[in-house]
């Protein structure tokens with residue numbers, strides 16, 4: 063991994079970190095890379111990895127906790143926004159600190175792996191709440207931890223005497239494919255039902271090494287999905303998104319979500335205006351098959367759950383969109399200028 067010193071931290075203290083593998087995929091020198099007038103790299107992979115001066119500009123409408131996770135905390139590192147699902151923030155470590163990450167303000171404070179005590183509490187909560195059908199193991203990137211730690215965490219879910227689906231959310235196969243060892247694949251295969259949720263934002267991320275690893279995971283019986291984030295200057299064109307989603311589908315990775323950017327602090331330069339996102343999604347619907355087309359969604363600002371687009375739009379009011387969140391509340395999402 064390539065780490066920064068504190069002088070190159072972006073807004074919210076998120077350091078620079080990328081892997082040599084990711085930088086090699088970018089295919090452009092970090093020092094001399096071309097940048098736009100705002101100082102954001104034009105290269106779609108470097109734009110996701112390199113801090114830019116725009117991160118210091120915090121829009122007053124942005125939030126340090128854009129999904130309102132704090133109000134849904136049910137235990138140390140455990141978040142329950144929906145009745146049937148619990149999300150566990152296993153660690154704040156990542157192989158690549160994505161500049162657009164909505165948890166960017168949280169990651170530096172949660173770098174240690176979830177404690178044994180918190181795992182025991184998770185197990186007890188799952189035993190007590192039979193309505194919980196899924197556990198999302200997220201982070202940070204849980205695959206930054208060793209197999210032994212991961213086995214303990216998965217074991218705390220499997221200790222519950224009923225079948226619970228585990229969703230493992232990771233960018234490791236994309237940014238550090240060497241992490242996907244035979245041992246890890248065996249661990250995940252023995253932990254089914256388990257699905258791996260990747261985040262892939264640009265066709266250039268679909269490297270041969272990634273595809274070898276995802277094929278090995280699929281052969282071991284592990285379904286793969288990708289959620290992509292709509293990012294200005296990275297993938298905000300119909301042709302790029304069509305290439306991305308059709309390639310994912312062709313390679314056995316189900317396009318799952320296309321996320322409109324969250325209101326994370328210092329990320330306004332990545333947000334595509336929602337009006338533009340709707341136009342792009344209409345173009346995708348006209349071109350992609352049902353297997354290739356992900357759902358377009360945005361997490362309701364401040365909490366309330368995932369809003370499907372365009373279905374969840376109530377109205378456009380000036381520079382804002384009024385959205386109806388799954389919890390019934392109305393939430394305001396700004397139209398980016």
Ligand code: SF4
Pocket residue numbers: 155156157158159160161163164165166201202203233261
């Ligand atoms: S890998 Fe995930 S948690 Fe880590 S910085 Fe990227 S988006 Fe955020």
